[in-house]
Each structure stands twice: as structure tokens, then as C-alpha cells.
Amino acid sequence: MxxxxxxxxxxxxxxxxxxxxxxxxxxxxxxxxxxxxxxxxxxxxxxxxxxxxxxxxxxxxxxxxxxxxxxxxxxxxxxxxxxxxxxxxxxxxxxxxxxxxxxxxxxxxxxxxxxxxxxxERTRGALNIPGTRPAGVYTAGCAQRYINIEGFMPGNRVVILGSGDIGLIMARRMTLEGAKVLTVCELMPYSGGLARNIVQCLDDFGIPLRLSHTVTEIHGKERVTGVTIAKVDEANGRKPIPGTEEYIECDTLLLSVxxxxxxxxxxxxxxxxxxxxxxxxxxxxxxxxxxxxxxxxxxxxxxxxxxxxxxxxxxxxxxxxxxxxxxxEKTVKSVKVTTGFGVRYTVPERIDITETAEAVRVFFRVTDVYKKVQLVIESESGEVLVKKAKSAVAPGEMESLEIPADKVAALAASEDKKITVYLRELGGSK
Amino acid sequence: MITKELTCVVCPAGCKVTVTLDENNQIIDVTGQTCPRGKTYAISEVTNPVRTLTSTVTVQTKDGAKMLPVRTDKPIPRPTLFEAMEIVRRTVVTAPVKTGDVLVENFIEEGINLIASKDFE
CATH class of the missing domain: 3.50.50.60 (FAD/NAD(P)-binding domain)
Structure with a gap:
């Protein structure tokens, strides 16, 4: 064929x-x-x-x-x-x-x-959570499929690890279907989910979000009977802090990690x-x-x-x-897109400039939550190709900048082999 | 005087907005937002928060019972979500059904309908 x-x-x-x-x-x-x-x-x-x-x-x-x-x-x-x-x-x-x-x-x-x-989805195996291997541990997307397509409930008393959007959406979905969602634990000091989902999926139903917390053990032989959660130390590689453990009785653990x-x-x-x-x-x-x-x-x-x-x-x-x-058109020059301060990755990773240079939009994610920043793309020789001020950026929301066609053409004519995307902090607190 | 704290969801800044109400639940003050959209959002959240409800109902098809995704065609008052779910749970439809078909008329409030959000032949 x-x-x-x-x-x-x-x-x-x-x-x-x-x-x-x-x-x-x-x-x-x-x-x-x-x-x-x-x-x-x-x-x-x-x-x-x-x-x-x-x-x-x-x-x-x-x-x-x-x-x-x-x-x-x-x-x-x-x-x-x-x-x-x-x-x-x-x-x-x-x-x-x-x-x-x-x-x-x-x-x-x-x-x-x-x-x-x-x-x-990343699974339990990728996290190495200690404990037994009972039924009742699902990825959030798996539970979503069970409820929304297959039509059955995976559990009644639920703990969710990870505050990604699918986890938040499932907290609301399971609550509306009659389950009790006890808590959502997030390893990081901030949620990776959209603010809108925190408000509409957790706050609306009084579900507590515990930042800087993780699940340290899963209990139960045939079926999950509970999980142990603990606070993690931000300053020490996010390792669980001894003495902060808390046992939560539940029959289901959802992973949104x-x-x-x-x-x-x-x-x-x-x-x-x-x-x-x-x-x-x-x-x-x-x-x-x-x-x-x-x-x-x-x-x-x-x-x-x-x-x-x-x-x-x-x-x-x-x-x-x-x-x-x-x-x-033929490619006349390839330029690498590299990441600088505050930028985790970019797409595309390279720009193949063609004979008629066209504007190029570069998508990227930031590494952390920052307030009052300027998003910048700079050429190797130090010229700012495009910049934009933002009152706040977060890893959960993709950012983008468009390099105008004339700047792309100038890049083709220059000796530069790479450009860099980075954040410039404009002052204020992180 | 009552104060309510909320997180604005209009943009990623996530401003913490404080709304102050008097004894008659009238808004006296809105503070903490950094733009006018934040004020509008906060007022609607405090006076009449509404949400679009999405769920599933049983649809009888020639291949047996399946789950049909459904939603309200307009947002409904947030306090009525669980009452609405009771109606959703009792609703059973028969295929064929098309996206946008009205399954329950005047759902919760007059002028709001529960509609199908997928086709089933």
C-alpha cells in the first residue's frame, strides 16, 4: 500500500x-x-x-x-x-x-x-510509592474512562495524588457521582492545574488541596484500605519529613502525576x-x-x-x-532555539529559515511561578528579536512569542547560529 | 459585615480578591484585584455563582446500554448541582441521539436544558 x-x-x-x-x-x-x-x-x-x-x-x-x-x-x-x-x-x-x-x-x-x-499517564510504577499492591490504585485518566465511558464507579472514598488538571477534574466528577474525595496531595508548593479547575473542582466542594504533600505508603491486601501521606521538605529534595505522617482511610487512590x-x-x-x-x-x-x-x-x-x-x-x-x-521553499539556514533563564523547553527546537522568511511563533514553558516578568527572545549577537511583559507566568500555562518576518530575514543574513528564549525579572516578589 | 475571600480565575495571575458584604448581603467593597475583570468576576461569584454541569446518562443502543455525555446548555446556580445530578441519574434515553438534542427541558430553571454532547446511532 x-x-x-x-x-x-x-x-x-x-x-x-x-x-x-x-x-x-x-x-x-x-x-x-x-x-x-x-x-x-x-x-x-x-x-x-x-x-x-x-x-x-x-x-x-x-x-x-x-x-x-x-x-x-x-x-x-x-x-x-x-x-x-x-x-x-x-x-x-x-x-x-x-x-x-x-x-x-x-x-x-x-x-x-x-x-x-x-x-x-505516568503510573504508580514510575513513582515508586512503597506499600502493598492492592486493587484500587488508578491513574486519573483510567478512572475517567471507567466512569464516563464504561459507566461504573471505581471507588467511594478517594485520595488523589497530584493536582494536574485530570486529577482535579476527577475530584469533581467523583464527588458529583456520590464518592467522598478526602484530599488532593501535591508534591510541589503550587498546583500544576489551572486556577479555574482549583476553584471549580476543589473549592466548590470543599475538597482540601495539600501542597508540599505526598503519599508515602499504600495499605491494603486485596483492596486499598488507606494511604499514609506526609509533608515534604522543600529545602531537602522534597523528601518526606519524619513525624508529619498521617493515615487516611480510603478505598481508592487516583494518580494525576x-x-x-x-x-x-x-x-x-x-x-x-x-x-x-x-x-x-x-x-x-x-x-x-x-x-x-x-x-x-x-x-x-x-x-x-x-x-x-x-x-x-x-x-x-x-x-x-x-x-x-x-x-x-528551500531552507537557506538553520538556527537552534535554546533556553535561558526561567524557560524549561521550547517548541520548535530549531528554525529552518526559507528563502522568503516568514514570522515564526515559538511556544515555551517556564520553569517556575514568576510574577512581573518580560518574556524575551534574543539572537546570539545580543539583539532582542521580540519581547512581551507578563504580570504572571506559571509552568502550567504555555507561553508563546512571535518573531516577526523581518527579524527572521535578518537572522538568515547574520552569522548567528542560535537564538535564546528567557525570562527577565522586572522586580517584585517571586 | 461579612468578608469573602476568593481566587480570581480570569487570568493566570490568580489575584486573591476580598469582597465585603453588609448585613443585607449587599456588596460594599471589592479589593485585591488588579484589573476590572477581576471585580466583575468577584461580584458574580459572590452574588450568583453559576456552573455548567457535565455528566453522563444511560443511552439504549442496538449494541446495549452505553454512556452518553450530557451537559447543561447554560450554567446553572452552583447550589443546585447535586439536585441536578439526581435528575441526571434518573434520565435514560434511546438512540439515535445527536449532539445538541434536548434530553430534559427546563432543567433546574426555566429556559435551561440538559443536552446530549455526543452522537449515538
Whole structure:
């Protein structure tokens, strides 16, 4: 089988990339979306809460509604989506091996491949929580699937470790369904979740959020009977402080402790990952170091808003289509994007400047909570390319800066080989 | 005089806003916000906090019972959330159902409906 464009994953990233590629001029017959679940939509299908689509559609939709919009667009564009398809392997010359109930074992080639596999949750095994191994320990997303799709409750008395957005959303969901959520423990001195979710999922229901706390032991033989929590020492590597332990009787522990881009296929193709994003390193078109292989959405870096996933998938889909159609310009110079003070990672990691230099938007996450800062991108020779003042920034909210086209053109003409994204503190307290 | 402390959720700054009310629950003062949007938010949170409720109901399909995601088409008063969940729990629908279909009319308040948020054939 040969296709001009194969997209791995039929969630929000894959669907938006497919729609963008067809809009850019590819025939839908030349596109194939491979989805491992029985329906497209990805994780949005279980995210039944509202708040999606404010940027993209100007209204607040639930996850299934947001997915539904893109499924509808893909359907209207006649884009083929093969469900129940598991991709087993990818090579860096764009050979995709997958299994499907109808076609069996298939090896397909493509002119371009877009990786849109999303991410998965960090599990108990990744945290090394001591204790027994009873039933009742779930990742928050797993519990979300049980309740919202399978239709059963995973427990009655719940402790949640981690205050990421999925954990907060599940605290509200389980409370509304009749469970007692006893507490949410967060290792860090601040929550990684959106302020809105802290207010609407915890404060609304009087659920205590314990910052700088962790679970130090899980109790129970067949089923969880309780957990021990303790305060951690900020000054000493966030180790539990002896004497602060507290036993909480519960039957369920939910873990909301981070998401990891799912990149087994990417590394299998020999594409190296950015240590900070756990996704492939890409240029501004979201093309990886392997020619014709793109990545977008949560497989590239974990996003906080699906609207940004769609936007990123647009970029990847549009450029993949343009490349297939032979309508892209040559790269005249590559510039590395590096991180400076206060910046954890950037996407893209490099800018491939083309003959007609275009404006480039750089997305990034900060390392800590800062108040009154200036976000800056500076060239190697010390010229400020773009800057923006912010009253507050937090690791949980992605930031971005756009380098204007004339500055990109000037960069191409200069001797500079890299640019740096950093924060400048404007005074005031941290 | 009563004071209420809340965190503004309009932007990531997360200002701690204090609202002061008199004996008749009338707002006397709003302090702590750093922009006008914070004041608007604080006043609505103190006088009539509203939330969009999302949940699931049972939908009978030809492949058996499934979970249909649902939501209110407008926010409902926050104190009515649990009362609303009682109605959601009793609601059963039969496929086909389309996104936006009204499942319960005048849900909690007149003019607010419980609607489907996914298609089931």
C-alpha cells in the first residue's frame, strides 16, 4: 500500500492535521488516518467536562463535542479514517507497519507521515510509592474512562495524588457521582492545574488541596484500605519529613502525576527525542529530523489546551501537504532555539529559515511561578528579536512569542547560529 | 459585615480578591484585584455563582446500554448541582441521539436544558 500522507492517530491532532492537509490541496484519497480505538476522537471522548474550544470555536464545548466538530469536518472532506488499527512500526524512510481486523498485517509506504499518537499517564510504577499492591490504585485518566465511558464507579472514598488538571477534574466528577474525595496531595508548593479547575473542582466542594504533600505508603491486601501521606521538605529534595505522617482511610487512590508523550514509534524510527519535552525535536513546521516525518499534539509536547493542539496540527498538516505537492521553499539556514533563564523547553527546537522568511511563533514553558516578568527572545549577537511583559507566568500555562518576518530575514543574513528564549525579572516578589 | 475571600480565575495571575458584604448581603467593597475583570468576576461569584454541569446518562443502543455525555446548555446556580445530578441519574434515553438534542427541558430553571454532547446511532 502506498499513500501520500499517513497520519498515525485519530485524536484531535491527527484529525486537524488531516483536515489541514486536504485544505492545502491534497486529495483525500491520498490521505489515511490510522486510529487504534474503535472510534476517532482520542482522549476527548472521555473528557466530558466543558471548557474546550474557546480559542478555536469561540464557545465552550465538552470534549466529545470538540472531537465531534473535527470528526464532522473530516467526514465532509471524505478523509478515510481506519479504526481498530494498531501501528506496530515506523522506519525513518516512512514505512508504516500496522494491523487491522479487515486487512491483517499491512506494510504501507508514504511520502509524508504525521505522528499524532498523543501521550499516556505516568503510573504508580514510575513513582515508586512503597506499600502493598492492592486493587484500587488508578491513574486519573483510567478512572475517567471507567466512569464516563464504561459507566461504573471505581471507588467511594478517594485520595488523589497530584493536582494536574485530570486529577482535579476527577475530584469533581467523583464527588458529583456520590464518592467522598478526602484530599488532593501535591508534591510541589503550587498546583500544576489551572486556577479555574482549583476553584471549580476543589473549592466548590470543599475538597482540601495539600501542597508540599505526598503519599508515602499504600495499605491494603486485596483492596486499598488507606494511604499514609506526609509533608515534604522543600529545602531537602522534597523528601518526606519524619513525624508529619498521617493515615487516611480510603478505598481508592487516583494518580494525576504527569503525562508522557507516547513515542515508541518515533524512537523506533531512530528519531531522537528532546529530553525536556519527551517528544521529537522539530522545526517551525513541526518536521522532525527525519525528512517527511512530522509530529504534532501531545506526542510532541504535552499541551494544556486542545485548541493549541489543533493549531499545531494545522501547521504540520499544511506543511506536509505543501512538501508532498512540491510547493515548499528551500531552507537557506538553520538556527537552534535554546533556553535561558526561567524557560524549561521550547517548541520548535530549531528554525529552518526559507528563502522568503516568514514570522515564526515559538511556544515555551517556564520553569517556575514568576510574577512581573518580560518574556524575551534574543539572537546570539545580543539583539532582542521580540519581547512581551507578563504580570504572571506559571509552568502550567504555555507561553508563546512571535518573531516577526523581518527579524527572521535578518537572522538568515547574520552569522548567528542560535537564538535564546528567557525570562527577565522586572522586580517584585517571586 | 461579612468578608469573602476568593481566587480570581480570569487570568493566570490568580489575584486573591476580598469582597465585603453588609448585613443585607449587599456588596460594599471589592479589593485585591488588579484589573476590572477581576471585580466583575468577584461580584458574580459572590452574588450568583453559576456552573455548567457535565455528566453522563444511560443511552439504549442496538449494541446495549452505553454512556452518553450530557451537559447543561447554560450554567446553572452552583447550589443546585447535586439536585441536578439526581435528575441526571434518573434520565435514560434511546438512540439515535445527536449532539445538541434536548434530553430534559427546563432543567433546574426555566429556559435551561440538559443536552446530549455526543452522537449515538
Amino acid at each position: 502506498h499513500k501520500k500522507l499517513i497520519i498515525i492517530g485519530g485524536g484531535p491532532a491527527g484529525l486537524a492535521a488531516a483536515c489541514a492537509a486536504v485544505k492545502r490541496g491534497l486529495s483525500p484519497d491520498d490521505v489515511l488516518v490510522l486510529e487504534r480505538d474503535s472510534e476517532p476522537g482520542g482522549i476527548l471522548n472521555q473528557c466530558i467536562h466543558a471548557g474546550f474550544g474557546l480559542h478555536r470555536f469561540g464557545e465552550e464545548l465538552s470534549g466529545p463535542e470538540y472531537a465531534g466538530r473535527y470528526i464532522q469536518m473530516a467526514r465532509e472532506a471524505n478523509i478515510p479514517i481506519m479504526t481498530n488499527c494498531m501501528v506496530l512500526g515506523l522506519t525513518n524512510d516512512r514505512q508504516v507497519t500496522f494491523v487491522s481486523p479487515e486487512l491483517g498485517y499491512v506494510t504501507a509506504t508514504a511520502d509524508a507521515v504525521i505522528l499524532a499518537m498523543g501521550c499516556r 504527569g503525562l508522557i508523550p507516547e513515542n515508541e514509534l518515533t524512537t523506533g524510527a531512530g528519531i531522537s527525542l528532546d529530553r525536556m519535552t519527551n517528544g521529537a525535536a522539530v522545526n517551525q513546521f513541526r518536521e522532525t529530523e527525519a525528512a517527511g516525518i512530522y509530529a504534532c499534539g501531545n506526542v510532541l509536547h504535552v499541551h494544556d489546551l486542545v485548541d493549541y493542539v489543533s493549531e499545531e496540527a494545522d501547521i504540520a498538516g499544511t506543511h506536509a501537504a505543501a512538501t508532498i505537492l512540491g510547493e515548499t
